[in-house]
Amino acid sequence: MAEANDPLRIEYLPPVDGLAVVRQAPPAGSASFSATYVGPAGWGFDEDGAEGTARLVSQLVTSAAGPYDRVALARRLDRAGATLTRQCAPESSEVTVWGPADAWEKLLELLALVVQRPRFDPEDVRRARRQLVERQLRESAQPAHRAELELLRGIFPPGHPYHGTGLGSARSLTKLSRERLVRFHREHYTSGGGLLVVTAPARGEAVRRAAQRCFRSFEEPRGPALRLPRGRGARGGLRAVDLPGRSQVELRLGGPSIARCDPVFPAAYLANEILGGRPLLCRLFQRVRERGGLAYHASSDLEAMRLGGYWLAQAGTGAGRWRKVVPMLESELRRIREVSPTRREVDLVRESAIGEIPLSLETTAEAHELAVDAAYHELPEDHWRTWPSTLRSVRPAAVRDAAREALGTTGMVTVVVGPLGAA
């Protein structure tokens, strides 16, 4: 019973019509509830010429559903003191409902409704399309967003699911018909290949019964599978985009990386944390900001997804300083790949990563993120319980070796975006 109340353990329940169902206990004392549906509906599924489909559908799914038009749905949430949020990624799309724990079954019904029966009202489609076109234009003109876009375009070739940020173009978005959006929803918001994670003050059987009652209206039980193209390697090189009139230059260095299920992931995770992932302690922050005084932000990230991933090192700096910062990022990348970190450094970062686990249990919403992560990657039920011992088993030399593999030089791209002419 103690295990059933442990928010660091998830419980895989029997699937409902192919929909994987996972239950997590909320943190002690929490009075809130979270549930997330994850569907095989990411922008990696967008067809050629129809880029932006997944993002547009994701927006419309949380807009209006069943008997609720968009105003009625907003009022329904307000009345419950609840929120509905969405997230679209290359491989999947998520919809999350959050609200008071005593209303969890009602809120789960609402989540099921929006996931299974979005309305796609023609006026909503027009409005959402207008918004996405404007967002795409705005982000292409904003250095930080543009740098991210250029990085992904540089690392992955056209047609690759990770190529780009899924926003499409004004041209592709304008062409998306309501029928195409409805079809995408039917084929991608499915029970098969889908996942439901529920963090609620209820036993597994009650959660499964509720899931069975709510999630039985999927039109398509089988979800599509995403595949990475074979033999289409990373491209690499330098991509510089001059955006005159801006104040800051955004830098990104990155390349293809490993999937989350890769056995080397724990060591690669530590390598990234040492390089730039661990706030304040990491090498990039120390070198570029604390010692160099050259940038406000300098960090790195390892995006390990189901099928593959990418890494990136980043900083934002003034037009006159970026030429100094790029070699700093490059030299720290070389160092993490070539020299084993000291045991002391590994211990510091590792114990920090382990120590922060209780911080993830402050609220239900934060604990829920852990559960979604573990369940999406089909990790063991006790993954977060055993994560500390997994990290403690990683040796410094393994961190270096993992950096070579997961933060490697193959296909590395350097992106510089901002007022380059002013430098």
Added chain:
Amino acid sequence: MALPRVPRPPTRGFALGNGLRVLLAPDARSPTASVWVWYRVGSRNEHPGITGASHWVEHMLFEGSPRYAKGEIDRAVVRVGGELNAFTDADFTAYYSTVPREHLEVPLDIESDRMTRALITDEEVARERTVIFSEREGNENWPEFRVEEELYQLAFREHPYRWDPLGRREDIERMSAEQLREYYRRFYGTRNALLVVAGGFDPGEVSSEVRRRFGPLPEGGEDVTVRVTEPPARGERRAELSGPGTTPYLQLGFRAPALGDPETPATIVLDAILGGETRLFSAGAGWGRSGEHPSSRLYQALVDRGLAVRATSDWRPRSYPGLFTVQAQAAAGVSLDRLEGAIARLLDRFAREGPRPAEMEETRTKVRRATVLAYEGASRTGFRLGFFSVLRSPRLEDEIFASILRVTGPEVRARARELFRPERRVVVRYRPTGEANGG
């Protein structure tokens, strides 16, 4: 009959002999403890020449104190799995650390060390100058930041709300280390500080620990009251900016009441009806202003009708009268004249007709429900308790909450009539130059 109250964890407050106020909010079930130090010092206490000083001091308080050499503050908290940060506002500066509960002594030791004894060396100030510039430049990349900075500059001619907490570029360039040290010596002291500890701890033990660590600090902190009063506006003010970007954007600002003013509850209701939410009482984890609000007046009048892709309002809680703003991003092909005209007609109509009874009821429900989970977790508890306490007292939250539930439609209409008077209006419009976007 008892007034409705925000469900809040029980707190215990006391003051030390040196003037430091302390609030403890223990929760035996919490796995974490969150330590917040709030200083009643912000950009309102600066003047031209040292604008941005509060924010710069905020950075410097991470750069060393007697027991913590440069970088050690970060390391001490992060190595136990904690997180720490700080933020500077016009009215206050807040520093926080949340740690696993067994490490509560770490942030308490840090805060007691740097409250009055931060080392602000010439060398670190020089190095941090470019970091501060970089932070400002990152913000300048957004048209919204440029517009808002201009809006406040136009709206306030005398009051220090005129400048952004990041400070003016020329002041960041010229401010000396000695000016920063003097600013710190004058204002950062026990009398201007509030310590909030929330989460998993024994209140008796922590109370003793706080007295032991903070009690010996010397009493200090000059009066931070702002005595400048902004004269009434005598006509509309407007500016037009141009710069990189793709779609036109505008903000309107109107002189608005301070947090503790009697008009505040009606202003909050007005914000919720026009923009869809209000910073102080919104459901969710953030500090309001999150998603879209299709039921709001601005959304329906502008976004639904294809005039804008985003539109909302925002009243920010301030110690002194500030601004109520309306902002909108034009849809493709819609001119700023047309967008501004539509906003003016909406505000004018609202001022004449007031809210519908259903809107009033929905707002009350929304606010009531949003408070249910407002204090979930040690970090949020530390933030919320500190925020209301540093600006007045935790009771202020209850007073505003109760008043929001009582406020009537005619009162909201009267508030709108007073607030949206044309001579109080400030308008900043942003025209993108439409240059190529880098191909």
